[in-house]
Amino acid sequence: MEISCALVCEILLAILLPPLGVCLRNGCCTVEFLICLVLTILGYVPGIIYALYAILCVEREPRVDHYDTLA
Incomplete structure (x- = not known):
């Protein structure tokens, strides 16, 4: 698992x-x-x-843009 600055900030905010x-x-x-x-x-x-x-265990679903199917 890659630890980034965003993840550290999210963990600190999750504690506060x-x-x-x-x-x-x-x-x-x-x-x-x-x-x-x-x-x-x-x-x-x-x-x-x-x-x-x-924050640490639940995987985010990838965002899918359906706008290309409308074109």
């Missing part, structure tokens, strides 16, 4: 504000963000644990 770190990694309207938000509201430590899991 767990939903923000997940939002930067996966987007704001994803299941991972909503789960992290609920866990952070219920308890700060579960939010941090899930945020680190979501």
Whole structure:
């Protein structure tokens, strides 16, 4: 796994504000963000644990642009 500056910043944000770190990694309207938000509201430590899991272990789906099929 390649460690980049962006990944380190996401991990630091996940420790300080767990939903923000997940939002930067996966987007704001994803299941991972909503789960992290609920866990952070219920308890700060579960939010941090899930945020680190979501950043380090959950693979992002590649973005597919469907605009070329419309042309």
